[in-house]
Amino acid sequence: MPDSPTPPPQAAAPLLTVRGLSKRFGAVVANADVELSVIRGEIHALLGENGAGKSTLVRMIYGLVTPDAGRIEWEGHAVSIADPNAARALGIGMVFQHFSQFETLTVAENIALGLGGRDLPDALAPRIRETARRYGLAVDPNRHVFHLSVGERQRVEILRCLMQAPKLLILDEPTSVLTPQEAQSLFAVLRRLAEEGCAILYIGHKLEEIRTLCHSATVLRAGRVAGTCDPRRVSPRELATMMVGNELAEPRRRTHQPGQVILTVSDLTLEPGDPHGIPLQKIRFELRAGEILGIAGVAGNGQKELLAALSGERLSKPSAIRLGAEAIGGLGPVARRRAGLGFIPEERLGRGAVAELSLAENGMLTRLASPVVAGGLVRRGAARALARRLIERFKVRAAGVGAPAASLSGGNMQKFIVGRELDARPLVLLAAHPTWGVDVGATVAIRQALLDLAAAGAGIVVVSEDLAELFEIADRIAVLSSGRLGEAVPVSQLTLEAVGLQMTGHGAAECLDAA
Amino acid sequence: MRLEKREAPSAAMLWVAPLLAAATSVVLTGLLFTALRVNPFAALRLLYLAPLASANGVAELALKMTPLLLCALGIAIGVRANVWNIGAEGQFTMGAVAGGGIALALGPAGGWYVLPLVLAAGIAGGMAWAAIPAALRIGANAHEILTTLMLNYVAQDILSWLVHGPWRDPQGFNFPQSRTFADAATLPTLWGTRLTPIFFVAMLAAPCAWLLLQHTTAGYRLRVAGLAPAAARYAGFSARGTVWLSLLIAGGLAGLAGIAEVAGPIGQLMPTISPGYGYAAIIVAFLGRLEPFGIVVASALMALLYLGADGLQMHLQLPLSLTGTLQGMLLFLLLAADVLVANRVVWRRAPAAAHAPGSMR
Numbered sequence: 072m073p074d075s076p077t078p079p080p081q082a083a084a085p086l087l088t089v090r091g092l093s094k095r096f097g098a099v100v101a102n103a104d105v106e107l108s109v110i111r112g113e114i115h116a117l118l119g120e121n122g123a124g125k126s127t128l129v130r131m132i133y134g135l136v137t138p139d140a141g142r143i144e145w146e147g148h149a150v151s152i153a154d155p156n157a158a159r160a161l162g163i164g165m166v167f168q169h170f171s172q173f174e175t176l177t178v179a180e181n182i183a184l185g186l187g188g189r190d191l192p193d194a195l196a197p198r199i200r201e202t203a204r205r206y207g208l209a210v211d212p213n214r215h216v217f218h219l220s221v222g223e224r225q226r227v228e229i230l231r232c233l234m235q236a237p238k239l240l241i242l243d244e245p246t247s248v249l250t251p252q253e254a255q256s257l258f259a260v261l262r263r264l265a266e267e268g269c270a271i272l273y274i275g276h277k278l279e280e281i282r283t284l285c286h287s288a289t290v291l292r293a294g295r296v297a298g299t300c301d302p303r304r305v306s307p308r309e310l311a312t313m314m315v316g317n318e319l320a321e322p323r324r325r326t327h328q329p330g331q332v333i334l335t336v337s338d339l340t341l342e343p344g345d346p347h348g349i350p351l352q353k354i355r356f357e358l359r360a361g362e363i364l365g366i367a368g369v370a371g372n373g374q375k376e377l378l379a380a381l382s383g384e385r386l387s388k389p390s391a392i393r394l395g396a397e398a399i400g401g402l403g404p405v406a407r408r409r410a411g412l413g414f415i416p417e418e419r420l421g422r423g424a425v426a427e428l429s430l431a432e433n434g435m436l437t438r439l440a441s442p443v444v445a446g447g448l449v450r451r452g453a454a455r456a457l458a459r460r461l462i463e464r465f466k467v468r469a470a471g472v473g474a475p476a477a478s479l480s481g482g483n484m485q486k487f488i489v490g491r492e493l494d495a496r497p498l499v500l501l502a503a504h505p506t507w508g509v510d511v512g513a514t515v516a517i518r519q520a521l522l523d524l525a526a527a528g529a530g531i532v533v534v535s536e537d538l539a540e541l542f543e544i545a546d547r548i549a550v551l552s553s554g555r556l557g558e559a560v561p562v563s564q565l566t567l568e569a570v571g572l573q574m575t576g577h578g579a580a581e582c583l584d585a586a
Numbered sequence: 587m588r589l590e591k592r593e594a595p596s597a598a599m600l601w602v603a604p605l606l607a608a609a610t611s612v613v614l615t616g617l618l619f620t621a622l623r624v625n626p627f628a629a630l631r632l633l634y635l636a637p638l639a640s641a642n643g644v645a646e647l648a649l650k651m652t653p654l655l656l657c658a659l660g661i662a663i664g665v666r667a668n669v670w671n672i673g674a675e676g677q678f679t680m681g682a683v684a685g686g687g688i689a690l691a692l693g694p695a696g697g698w699y700v701l702p703l704v705l706a707a708g709i710a711g712g713m714a715w716a717a718i719p720a721a722l723r724i725g726a727n728a729h730e731i732l733t734t735l736m737l738n739y740v741a742q743d744i745l746s747w748l749v750h751g752p753w754r755d756p757q758g759f760n761f762p763q764s765r766t767f768a769d770a771a772t773l774p775t776l777w778g779t780r781l782t783p784i785f786f787v788a789m790l791a792a793p794c795a796w797l798l799l800q801h802t803t804a805g806y807r808l809r810v811a812g813l814a815p816a817a818a819r820y821a822g823f824s825a826r827g828t829v830w831l832s833l834l835i836a837g838g839l840a841g842l843a844g845i846a847e848v849a850g851p852i853g854q855l856m857p858t859i860s861p862g863y864g865y866a867a868i869i870v871a872f873l874g875r876l877e878p879f880g881i882v883v884a885s886a887l888m889a890l891l892y893l894g895a896d897g898l899q900m901h902l903q904l905p906l907s908l909t910g911t912l913q914g915m916l917l918f919l920l921l922a923a924d925v926l927v928a929n930r931v932v933w934r935r936a937p938a939a940a941h942a943p944g945s946m947r
């Protein structure tokens with residue numbers, strides 16, 4: 072990596088000190104006696120698996136959750152942070168992993184609302200542009216948010232915080248939707264902020280990233296501090312072990328023996344359903360049995376549209392997509408599933424699963440056939456048995472088959488969804504961002520499950536923005552840019568940097584300027 | 587004291603909230619009576635207990651409950667599928683018009699087949715009226731909250747025009763009402779009261795609705811579509827099917843309620859056939875937590891309010907608008923109490939809860 076972290080200034084008094092902070096929800100201890108200290112100008116990593124209590128900790132610091140015990144000191148004084156307004160008044164900004172924005176409003180209007188609504192959006196627009204340019208965060212203030220990809224929306228969130236000139240900026244897994252180049256330019260932003268004296272609390276799970284970016288790290292495990300370290304001085308393996316508490320298994324790569332062509336996409340052209348979506352232009356690729364094809368690209372380059380066209384949520388010319396010999400372009404999702412297509416969607420709750428429903432009812436979302444259904448009636452016993460099997464086989468940590476999907480951590484819910492689709496034994500599996508926002512343990516398990524499925528003879532298309540992931544599991548990688556799909560190239564002939572550059576397409580020059 | 591969001595909605599509070607709302611409503615009603623210079627205890631007794639003092643009173647309660655229950659079940663199925671049918675009143679009216687039209691057309695003639703035909707026409711009339719917003723939603727993306735509500739007024743005007751014009755009873759001294767239906771087109775009454783067998787049909791509809799929602803694939807699709815439209819699209823459930831199914835069921839149930847009313851206690855078509863059953867049923871559906879069995883209880887409570895308010899009007903000369911006031915208060919309090927489902931009350935200065943660390947694995 073080109074940049075090495077700048078040493079933090081030796082400021083004596085910590086900006087933020089957390090002492091003995093505890094919080095429990097019902098029977099679950101989310102945080103127990105957590106100690107944390109962040110000094111000015113420091114990029115401090117908060118590491119831990121999903122469910123380790125990172126979110127609860129920062130939510131207490133940001134005034135969203137009231138601690139049961141312990142205290143928070145800000146600039147040396149004990150403070151009680153009643154709500155996010157109080158946190159912002161102190162100078163704490165936060166970029167959430169799952170942020171909420173008003174989709175029907177523009178970027179400037181959303182930022183104006185986030186700033187308390189005192190400034191008019193039109194008056195803010197020049198300031199937004201200026202801040203955006205200063206930090207290389209390309210966003211048009213007049214665009215409506217519903218047009219923006221997840222990655223672009225995140226930039227809006229970061230901008231919103233920067234507009235408030237925070238003393239402490241909290242970021243929850245910010246790079247999960249960025250390309251390596253974008254991540255590098257984000258790091259440049261964060262380093263500049265740190266040099267300006269702003270402290271940064273960085274929740275992350277990409278260890279390599281934390282090792283290049285952060286000055287210090289606090290590792291949480293099961294709600295407690297498992298250790299603190301200087302991430303530059305320990306190996307990723309040591310960090311991972313500290314997080315998980317035991318040794319990690321490396322994903323085992325199978326010997327790749329591609330079979331016959333199982334999925335053929337030829338001249339798939341599709342106008343977007345949303346007037347500001349990306350039109351797909353003559354997409355063509357072949358997928359062989361036993362092969363994993365990675366589709367890389369920055370969010371908003373036609374991924375949503377391509378996945379909808381492949382899964383059957385949007386129909387195309389029947390012959391544009393063939394599963395084996397069968398033309399499936401004109402079939403809906405149910406018929407395609409019956410033909411042997413599985414799909415792991417990008418969003419877990421609300422799409423891949425229904426938050427309010429139990430695991431038993433979520434297990435049958437894509438499995439409404441025998442043995443779960445008989446004569447139009449749901450056989451509860453069979454549905455529960457299916458969910459129980461998925462929980463056991465994929466080691467999902469849940470209170471039981473009756474537990475609502477919303478009660479599971481992101482990683483466990485994703486394991487359940489992945490398990491549900493694998494358990495249907497698809498001939499072809501589509502997976503969109505299969506490990507996005509998932510903890511290290513679950514990531515390893517999910518990647519291994521995908522590798523095993525391919526080894527068993529299925530073809531897999533993985534759409535992901537995490538290049539490291541694609542390089543780890545894919546056999547070939549093609550880049551999707553502005554609705555066009557490039558040539559699929561064997562991974563052995565590719566470098567991370569080359570794919571990253573291709574992902575930015577025409578924007579390559581700009582991106583280099585910004586970095 | 588302040589509210590803190592619960593990490594999961596409280597299941598217990600889901601059912602305590604309506605009871606809390608009902609109890610608070612009794613207290614506030616008492617205060618309202620006091621303000622009206624009426625003895626609150628006497629008035630509350632008239633409102634809640636007097637209607638149940640006789641067998642006939644109980645039959646009247648069941649009679650009033652029938653349309654509320656039928657309409658509310660349809661509304662609840664819709665809301666569970668995220669289809670907001672505000673048009674039960676209009677579907678009720680058009681059920682009465684369609685069924686009543688058949689009854690009038692067949693005249694005094696007829697045998698056993700007349701009543702089933704009349705009831706079927708009532709159901710079909712309600713369904714047809716509900717099909718309009720369904721088609722508009724699918725074809726033109728017009729939201730059903732607006733279209734169903736507007737169609738209520740259209741239905742009312744159609745009924746009004748019919749009984750003032752073409753269907754007016756020639757021997758009716760110019761009153762705007764139709765001829766009374768023939769016996770063959772009228773529902774039988776039970777035990778010397780005005781109660782009709784449709785009450786039992788309504789009571790049977792509740793477990794059927796429960797079965798549909800909880801145990802059929804169609805009901806599962808409806809619920810998924812209601813909770814997470816993107817998940818329904820992902821799973822491949824038809825969005826059109828959801829809209830059609832939920833609106834047609836609601837329309838059919840409301841249409842049955844309408845025809846049961848005019849072929850039952852009313853016995854003819856007139857300009858006003860419903861004291862707002864279709865609207866009150868919205869309150870009933872939410873008071874019953876959109877669960878069929880909860881709705882049975884809630885419809886009984888709402889029927890009691892209707893009867894009690896009649897009693898108040900007769901015995902204490904209180905205005906009839908009291909019914910609407912009491913209904914509104916109940917809904918308002920329920921919505922307020924519902925805050926406690928997703929939130930808990932936290933006392934700011936409460937000492938930190940002692941806990942056993944290490945109890946988490």
